[in-house]
Amino acid sequence: MADVDITAWRGASELFVPLADGVCATTAVGEALRRLVRERVSQPFRAEVDLALELPPVVPASVATTSGYVASFPHLLGAVRSFSGTRRDHLPLLEAVERGDDWGASLAATDVVLVPAACHGLYAVHAGATVSSMTAEVSARCFRHEPAVDPTRLQSFHMLEFVALGTAAHAQGFADVGVDRAAGALRALGLRPEPEVAHDPFFGVGAAMLVAEQEAKNVKTELVVGGPNGPYAVASVNRHGAHFGESFAIGAGDGVAHSACVAFGIERVMLAIAVAASADDASASLIDEARRFARSAS
Amino acid sequence: MKEEARQQIRRVLVESALLEDAATVGDDENLFHAGLSSLTMVRLLLELEATYGVEFPDETMTRERLHSIDAIAEIVASLVALEP
Numbered sequence: 001m002a003d004v005d006i007t008a009w010r011g012a013s014e015l016f017v018p019l020a021d022g023v024c025a026t027t028a029v030g031e032a033l034r035r036l037v038r039e040r041v042s043q044p045f046r047a048e049v050d051l052a053l054e055l056p057p058v059v060p061a062s063v064a065t066t067s068g069y070v071a072s073f074p075h076l077l078g079a080v081r082s083f084s085g086t087r088r089d090h091l092p093l094l095e096a097v098e099r100g101d102d103w104g105a106s107l108a109a110t111d112v113v114l115v116p117a118a119c120h121g122l123y124a125v126h127a128g129a130t131v132s133s134m135t136a137e138v139s140a141r142c143f144r145h146e147p148a149v150d151p152t153r154l155q156s157f158h159m160l161e162f163v164a165l166g167t168a169a170h171a172q173g174f175a176d177v178g179v180d181r182a183a184g185a186l187r188a189l190g191l192r193p194e195p196e197v198a199h200d201p202f203f204g205v206g207a208a209m210l211v212a213e214q215e216a217k218n219v220k221t222e223l224v225v226g227g228p229n230g231p232y233a234v235a236s237v238n239r240h241g242a243h244f245g246e247s248f249a250i251g252a253g254d255g256v257a258h259s260a261c262v263a264f265g266i267e268r269v270m271l272a273i274a275v276a277a278s279a280d281d282a283s284a285s286l287i288d289e290a291r292r293f294a295r296s297a298s
Numbered sequence: 299m300k301e302e303a304r305q306q307i308r309r310v311l312v313e314s315a316l317l318e319d320a321a322t323v324g325d326d327e328n329l330f331h332a333g334l335s336s337l338t339m340v341r342l343l344l345e346l347e348a349t350y351g352v353e354f355p356d357e358t359m360t361r362e363r364l365h366s367i368d369a370i371a372e373i374v375a376s377l378v379a380l381e382p
Contacts, residue, residue: 068337071337071340072337204340204344205340205343205344205347205353205354205359206336206337206339206340206343206359207359208356208359208360209336209339209340209359209360209361209364210336210337210340212359212360213336213361
């Protein structure tokens with residue numbers, strides 16, 4: 001297993017320390033920058049946020065089945081397993097570990113999974129309820145099982161989402177201005193995002209059909225920036241329609257709740273800032289601010 | 299073969315409760331118009347792949363190609379015919 005390779009990402013070594021495929025620790029400067037990024041990209045949305053949620057790293061497994069994540073993205077899901085055997089079962093576990101064998105067979109599924117997407121927590125909180133149209137800020141450390149040496153594909157990363165939940169008009173209106181607002185927030189950090197029609201990475205036999213449908217319906221728009229390994233998305237705007245409202249039995253107005261979200265991949269934004277800092281004053285001053293904050297906090 | 303595939307598709311639709319009108323929907327009727335979602339179609343295709351030991355190629359994965367029981371049975375029959 002090779003570690004994440006950040007050598008081509010100028011300035012990234014000040015922010016991240018590779019641990020394994022798709023896994024990085026964050027330095028003090030990186031942590032300070034993460035907070036700054038969160039604060040800055042929130043600005044265009046802050047005035048309308050009715051509810052702010054910080055999710056723990058896990059959610060009930062039922063959230064992942066209800067949302068459809070298990071059905072559509074089983075290859076990305078991380079389910080938490082633990083040892084729940086007896087004293088008699090302990091020995092086979094120890095022996096497997098000592099032999100260097102697969103010891104996962106000694107573990108059993110728990111009732112929690114690692115958070116796959118921040119906004120799912122919002123729907124779980126309102127499951128079965130009727131809501132007034134709202135905008136929520138939801139932050140989570142998410143997990144996606146896609147180990148890679150490319151630092152834009154971390155397995156564990158921070159996702160910050162602004163989510164409109166309510167009537168169809170509310171969700172639609174939010175998504176319609178979402179691309180411009182998110183792009184504006186990213187430009188203020190010194191980045192040059194370009195919108196692109198995109199799709200989710202569905203698994204299995206129907207993937208091609210689901211991808212074509214998403215693209216035809218303009219469900220997902222990504223904001224893409226250039227990087228040493230090619231273009232990559234730092235944010236996305238997603239129109240869910242009534243999918244989550246139906247799945248979680250959330251009502252709004254006279255019918256089922258609709259939703260839409262603007263999602264930022266915080267570590268990806270940080271990588272982009274690190275690269276841009278050599279040529280852009282806004283990015284460079286953000287890194288400087290993060291350095292000052294890290295020094296004053298130590 | 300095609301007739302057997304038709305019956306199997308309808309059996310899966312009914313027994314797995316994938317479509318409310320599964321027992322009465324016409325062989326040439328559009329399943330998506332009848333209320334079948336894309337994800338439910340995926341469920342049906344997985345059942346058929348397991349039953350017949352075939353894999354639906356990506357180029358068949360469109361709502362147009364998979365629109366009816368007839369259309370799906372046609373694909374299944376052609377895939378089974380290709381099996382060694």
